[in-house]
Amino acid sequence: MKKSLKTIIVGFSFAVISLFAVNIQAEEQIRIVGSSTVFPFSTAVAEEFGRTTKYKTPIVESTGSGGGMKLFCAGMGPEHPDITNASRRIKSKEYKKCTKAGIKIVEVKVGYDGIVLANSKKGEVFNLTTRDIYLGLAEKVPANEDGSKLQDNPYKTWQDVNPSLPNIKIEVLGPPPTSGTRDAFVELAMDKGAKSFPALKELRGSSKAGKSEFKKIARTVREDGAFIEAGENDNLIVQKLDSNPNAIGIFGYSFLDQNSDKLQGANVNGVSPEFEKILSGDYAISRSLYFYIKKNHIRMKPSIVQFAKEFTSGSSMGTDGYLVDKGLIPLPRDEYKKVKSNTKNLVELEL
Amino acid sequence: MTDKALTLKRKFAETRFKIYGLASLFLAMVMLVVIISSMTYRSIPAFTNYGINLEIKLANEFIDKDDLDYRGIIRETIFSLDSECDDRKCRRSFSKLFSSGAAYDLRDALEEDESLYEKNFNFYILFSDDADLFYKFGIDKNLPENERRLNDQEILWLEGFQEKGLVEKKFSSNLFTNGDSREPEIAGVLGAVIGSMYTILITLIISFPIGVLAAIYLESFASKNRITDFIEVNINNLAAVPSIVFGLLGLALFINFFGMPRSAPLVGGCVLSLMTLPVIIIATRASLQSVPPSIREAALAMGASEMQVVFQHILPAALPGILTGTIIGLARAFGESAPLLLIGMVAFVVDIPQSVMDPATALPVQVYIWADSPERAFVAKTSAATLVLIFLLIIINLAAVILRKKYELKW
Numbered sequence: 001m002k003k004s005l006k007t008i009i010v011g012f013s014f015a016v017i018s019l020f021a022v023n024i025q026a027e028e029q030i031r032i033v034g035s036s037t038v039f040p041f042s043t044a045v046a047e048e049f050g051r052t053t054k055y056k057t058p059i060v061e062s063t064g065s066g067g068g069m070k071l072f073c074a075g076m077g078p079e080h081p082d083i084t085n086a087s088r089r090i091k092s093k094e095y096k097k098c099t100k101a102g103i104k105i106v107e108v109k110v111g112y113d114g115i116v117l118a119n120s121k122k123g124e125v126f127n128l129t130t131r132d133i134y135l136g137l138a139e140k141v142p143a144n145e146d147g148s149k150l151q152d153n154p155y156k157t158w159q160d161v162n163p164s165l166p167n168i169k170i171e172v173l174g175p176p177p178t179s180g181t182r183d184a185f186v187e188l189a190m191d192k193g194a195k196s197f198p199a200l201k202e203l204r205g206s207s208k209a210g211k212s213e214f215k216k217i218a219r220t221v222r223e224d225g226a227f228i229e230a231g232e233n234d235n236l237i238v239q240k241l242d243s244n245p246n247a248i249g250i251f252g253y254s255f256l257d258q259n260s261d262k263l264q265g266a267n268v269n270g271v272s273p274e275f276e277k278i279l280s281g282d283y284a285i286s287r288s289l290y291f292y293i294k295k296n297h298i299r300m301k302p303s304i305v306q307f308a309k310e311f312t313s314g315s316s317m318g319t320d321g322y323l324v325d326k327g328l329i330p331l332p333r334d335e336y337k338k339v340k341s342n343t344k345n346l347v348e349l350e351l
Numbered sequence: 352m353t354d355k356a357l358t359l360k361r362k363f364a365e366t367r368f369k370i371y372g373l374a375s376l377f378l379a380m381v382m383l384v385v386i387i388s389s390m391t392y393r394s395i396p397a398f399t400n401y402g403i404n405l406e407i408k409l410a411n412e413f414i415d416k417d418d419l420d421y422r423g424i425i426r427e428t429i430f431s432l433d434s435e436c437d438d439r440k441c442r443r444s445f446s447k448l449f450s451s452g453a454a455y456d457l458r459d460a461l462e463e464d465e466s467l468y469e470k471n472f473n474f475y476i477l478f479s480d481d482a483d484l485f486y487k488f489g490i491d492k493n494l495p496e497n498e499r500r501l502n503d504q505e506i507l508w509l510e511g512f513q514e515k516g517l518v519e520k521k522f523s524s525n526l527f528t529n530g531d532s533r534e535p536e537i538a539g540v541l542g543a544v545i546g547s548m549y550t551i552l553i554t555l556i557i558s559f560p561i562g563v564l565a566a567i568y569l570e571s572f573a574s575k576n577r578i579t580d581f582i583e584v585n586i587n588n589l590a591a592v593p594s595i596v597f598g599l600l601g602l603a604l605f606i607n608f609f610g611m612p613r614s615a616p617l618v619g620g621c622v623l624s625l626m627t628l629p630v631i632i633i634a635t636r637a638s639l640q641s642v643p644p645s646i647r648e649a650a651l652a653m654g655a656s657e658m659q660v661v662f663q664h665i666l667p668a669a670l671p672g673i674l675t676g677t678i679i680g681l682a683r684a685f686g687e688s689a690p691l692l693l694i695g696m697v698a699f700v701v702d703i704p705q706s707v708m709d710p711a712t713a714l715p716v717q718v719y720i721w722a723d724s725p726e727r728a729f730v731a732k733t734s735a736a737t738l739v740l741i742f743l744l745i746i747i748n749l750a751a752v753i754l755r756k757k758y759e760l761k762w
Contacts, residue, residue, distance in 0.1 A: 029710065031613070031614075033695075039699070040533065040724065040725060042699075043533050043699040044533040046699065046701070047533050047534075047699075048531060050701055050702070051455060057700075057701040057702055059614055059695075059698050059699070059700055059710045060698060060699040061614070061695050061697060061698040061699075062697060062720075063696070079606070079610060079612070079613065233722060233723050234386070234723070234725070235722055235723060235724070235725070235729075235730070236722075252725075256723075258725045258726060258727055259499070259727065260499065261490075261491060261494055261498055261500070264498075287476040302488045320443065322451075325447070326725075327725060328535070
């Protein structure tokens with residue numbers, strides 16, 4: 001008995017020593033945080049970068065756009081990230097926090113991402129307008145034509161919302177409020193839908209209080225079971241749609257692209273969510289993707305410049321690049337050129 | 352009611368209870384079997400890969416070993432399959448069928464065997480995930496071309512390879528020898544397994560001695576008063592705290608205050624040991640209590656000091672219980688991903704960690720990252736990674752059973 005105790009203790013100390021004996025000195029390595037939407041693109045570039053250069057592969061964390069900004073603007077030094085990804089532009093509040101900490105930022109626009117509403121191929125294609133989306137999904141909707149009176153959302157089927165839509169129960173699987181996709185969806189689709197009511201539009205333009213009142217009306221999603229929060233995992237939504245032909249799912253374009261044999265995207269305002277139409281900006285629900293470089297860190301980690309070069313190169317971000325295979329909607333030619341030269345010259349962002 | 356009827360009633364109640372017990376056991380077993388078998392079924396495609404055997408012609412060519420264009424060589428080799436494909440668009444779509452990892456496989460093969468530089472040899476080139484899925488599941492050709500991952504021409508090529516007998520299915524060793532990757536056919540769990548091992552080792556190193564010593568002190572030496580009561584209540588509370596809270600604590604304490612590196616197994620291990628400590632303390636105290644007092648009294652009667660009693664008699668007798676408790680606590684930590692999110696271990700890490708200070712991720716996190724990836728081939732990979740996780744957990748729990756059996760004492 002005593003012997004076994006001793007063996008354990010000896011083995012233990014041996015394990016401790018061997019763990020720390022290996023190289024404790026960590027080499028410099030680019031650290032990237034931020035949006036889960038940009039994550040698939042950022043990781044693809046990081047992997048390519050790690051393979052084709054002498055530098056180590058950057059570490060990419062998926063923290064969400066807001067979480068990434070918080071870490072990014074916290075300060076300078078090896079314990080803070082060098083790059084943050086965002087599925088929206090940096091907010092002026094975040095920018096102020098960054099500059100206060102002495103951080104100089106270089107903004108790089110990566111491309112676009114369309115948010116699609118899709119259902120199973122077993123069902124029929126939906127032709128939605130942003131107004132239908134608002135009426136179908138908001139908690140409070142106008143009770144009369146101009147929108148001056150509000151009521152709790154009474155619509156049970158899509159036909160109730162708009163007679164031209166199929167007589168199918170409203171059942172939408174979407175991301176939770178913590179997700180950047182949800183933010184962009186309510187901002188781009190539901191706001192537009194709510195604005196189609198004159199009284200609501202007027203409310204929005206009336207004052208600051210009116211604007212926040214409008215946002216509350218337009219962006220609060222109903223909680224009576226018609227909208228189901230399916231978690232951050234878009235793949236899960238895809239699998240659920242496959243087994244329920246009546247349900248509509250909300251997710252990023254890349255998931256529709258990868259599952260185009262099983263799912264079909266709904267037309268929004270008469271435009272189908274296709275690559276070319278998101279690229280041209282005709283498709284209503286699309287947003288820009290960015291990453292932000294901490295310029296101050298370049299002296300400490302010169303490889304950041306190389307990484308940015310790899311990210312903005314034609315073979316990754318360009319119209320034929322490998323990021324396009326991963327579902328990125330690339331920038332139009334002129335914009336791409338501008339972004340590339342700005343990145344090359346490390347032009348600082350000013351808001 | 353007669354005596355006989357009462358006895359019958361009691362017997363009936365007993366049988367009924369037994370049936371309930373058996374039924375619930377059966378239900379639990381069925382669920383376990385369903386989970387494991389559905390996981391296994393879904394993971395089957397992840398264990399194999401389709402590839403193509405082609406001859407790489409390096410003989411009779413001038414080669415600069417330091418600056419060899421591996422990608423170019425692979426490209427030249429695959430384009431020899433269809434010489435009519437020479438415009439840019441066609442070549443792009445053709446090379447999309449093959450894994451981008453092939454060039455790196457070639458580099459590794461050449462580095463391993465220098466003699467290859469001077470000859471022509473057969474080389475196994477992996478297909479990309481889309482082509483691989485085509486061979487595994489086929490494709491619905493009735494769909495319009497733009498709704499498929501492969502267009503008509505690409506399907507024609509792939510069918511052509513098969514007719515010529517070039518296509519070969521192999522066991523996917525990448526799954527066990529590689530770190531993470533964005534390409535499903537190259538991605539593997541090794542980085543995550545090693546990261547998890549390091550993390551658990553750190554957890555063990557920190558929480559086992561501290562937990563056992565704390566429990567011994569509380570059980571055998573501490574005087575019973577309000578302070579020890581307070582500590583006891585808090586330890587029990589701590590065991591029930593949601594794991595994400597420990598992540599928050601770890602972020603504030605280890606990373607922001609002590610300045611430890613983000614994403615390192617060292618920090619992960621520290622955080623998980625905070626979570627495991629109460630479990631170990633409670634298990635240790637329970638097994639110390641279960642040692643019969645006669646042992647203690649006998650030792651004291653023979654003139655042993657308090658410390659001798661504890662370390663020479665009670666602790667060895669309680670050891671099997673302590674080890675079981677520790678291993679169960681570690682197994683729980685092994686499957687944990689929520690607290691790792693905040694300390695930066697939910698990350699894309701390609702390189703295999705070499706020490707506890709290197710950035711790493713853990714197996715449950717790898718499962719999560721793959722489950723969230725858009726490429727369909729990752730669905731099978733996710734199940735495969737889950738199986739690896741379950742397999743390792745079974746090994747850990749088996750170790751607990753064996754240790755208990757080995758050191759168990761019957762009173």
